[in-house]
Amino acid sequence: MQDLTYNIHNLPEPRRVEGVTVDNFKQRVTDDYSPAVIPGFADQWPLVNAAKESEQALCDYLVDVSTNTPLPLVLLPHKTKGRMFYSEDMRAMNFQKAQATLQQALAHMQHFAQSNRELAVDRVCVQSVRIKDVMPKLEDELANPLRPGNHPFIWLGNPVTVAAHFDEAHNIAVVAAGVRRFTLFPPEQIDNLYIGPLEHTPAGQPVSLVDLHCPDLTRFPKYAEAFKHALSVELRPGDAIYIPSPWWHSVESQSNINVLVNYWWSGNFVSSALPFPMLIHAIQALKHLPIDQQTAWKHMLNHYLSTDESLHEHIPPSVRGVLGMRNQTTINRVHNWLKHKIGR
Structure with missing residues (x-):
């Protein structure tokens, strides 16, 4: 049966x-x-x-x-x-x-x-x-x-x-x-x-x-x-x-x-705003670090992925960049920054 x-x-x-x-x-x-x-x-x-x-x-x-x-x-x-x-x-x-x-x-x-x-x-x-x-x-x-x-x-x-x-x-x-x-x-x-x-x-x-x-x-x-x-x-x-x-x-x-x-x-405006390639890159960059460094980066990610906007109030809005309001100018600037950093 x-x-x-x-x-x-x-x-x-x-x-x-x-x-x-x-x-x-x-x-x-x-x-x-x-x-x-x-x-x-x-x-x-x-x-x-x-x-x-x-x-x-x-x-x-x-x-x-x-x-x-x-x-x-x-x-x-x-x-x-x-x-x-x-x-x-x-x-x-x-x-x-x-x-x-x-x-x-x-x-x-x-x-x-x-x-x-x-x-x-x-x-x-x-x-x-x-x-x-x-x-x-x-x-x-x-x-x-x-x-x-x-x-x-x-x-x-x-x-x-x-x-x-x-x-x-x-x-x-x-x-x-x-x-x-x-x-x-x-x-x-x-x-x-x-x-x-x-x-x-x-x-x-x-x-x-x-x-x-x-x-x-x-x-x-x-x-x-x-x-x-x-x-x-x-x-x-x-x-x-x-x-x-x-x-x-x-x-x-x-x-x-x-x-x-x-x-x-997805609401993403540029090719660099792709979660899955980000995941692959994060694994490549972080997984083989010593365990204490991995733990530190997990804290870093939790901090910056938080929806609590008060965490960044100490930074003037005009210079918050990726941490601030999402607009096309900021998105393009971050995209070009990533291209420079990853593509070098």
């Missing part, structure tokens, strides 16, 4: 928020630092309506709005069962990369969709492509009314599972075709998720090594605690989910052909 103790299908769902508008988005969604489902967000999209009609109608619609620009294609051998992950020795990945036009990629996806899943047919997917670069006709149609000006990205493919990871930016992810399951963990569960290498990753961000469908509690015993705090939800075409950064989330596309559209934003 299957052990249902850690079955993600039994987890509670994130909060659901109805009637979200650009005027109440902050108050009703982002002011609460937790994921939120926005049902029916994209019910009126022609893309969603084509997907609801049939897989063929979906493919025809995408081909009609696409260019012949080559896309980055991920090829997942049959034995992976669609789980994008490491090879057994973790020295490489369990998938290959290629390039194909959208028409070619969709032909691969349809080949899988028309075959028996038990046959040795590779799965394919296209991950995170900016729509304006490959489907410019869709740019206006997919404009996000809650985040005007944010560029949409598209993800499409056969059933694929992406391990739990975090994004550096906040995210609204919209299911446009197929069914997707999102399983989410609060940032403070990092100790219990057994995160893999930071700079050697399947798709750019570090991932949890735990297989959520078959967790090995002998190897990963602390996952039992992470599971207690997890959320999970299955979304259908038209539904959206807001995922604040850096909540951990695994994404499982379940239908033969799936399409996701997402929007990232």
Whole structure:
């Protein structure tokens, strides 16, 4: 009998928020630092309506709005069962990369969709492509009314599972075709998720090594605690989910052909304002110092990351720099200072 103790299908769902508008988005969604489902967000999209009609109608619609620009294609051998992950020795990945036009990629996806899943047919997917670069006709149609000006990205493919990871930016992810399951963990569960290498990753961000469908509690015993705090939800075409950064989330596309559209934003104005590279730099700079120096730098970080503005009242506002009011002039000056210090 299957052990249902850690079955993600039994987890509670994130909060659901109805009637979200650009005027109440902050108050009703982002002011609460937790994921939120926005049902029916994209019910009126022609893309969603084509997907609801049939897989063929979906493919025809995408081909009609696409260019012949080559896309980055991920090829997942049959034995992976669609789980994008490491090879057994973790020295490489369990998938290959290629390039194909959208028409070619969709032909691969349809080949899988028309075959028996038990046959040795590779799965394919296209991950995170900016729509304006490959489907410019869709740019206006997919404009996000809650985040005007944010560029949409598209993800499409056969059933694929992406391990739990975090994004550096906040995210609204919209299911446009197929069914997707999102399983989410609060940032403070990092100790219990057994995160893999930071700079050697399947798709750019570090991932949890735990297989959520078959967790090995002998190897990963602390996952039992992470599971207690997890959320999970299955979304259908038209539904959206807001995922604040850096909540951990695994994404499982379940239908033969799936399409996701997402929007990232962070409020950062320059390329140096990226938390994850900062983390890598901090590890490189501090981790191998003697323990007393590490402790001293932890105190330093706690001091300067404090939201208590009174800690810096002794410095005149005009010369507080990065410790003061954030404006474009100060941001550019700090950016250039970092470029000089790190790039020398």
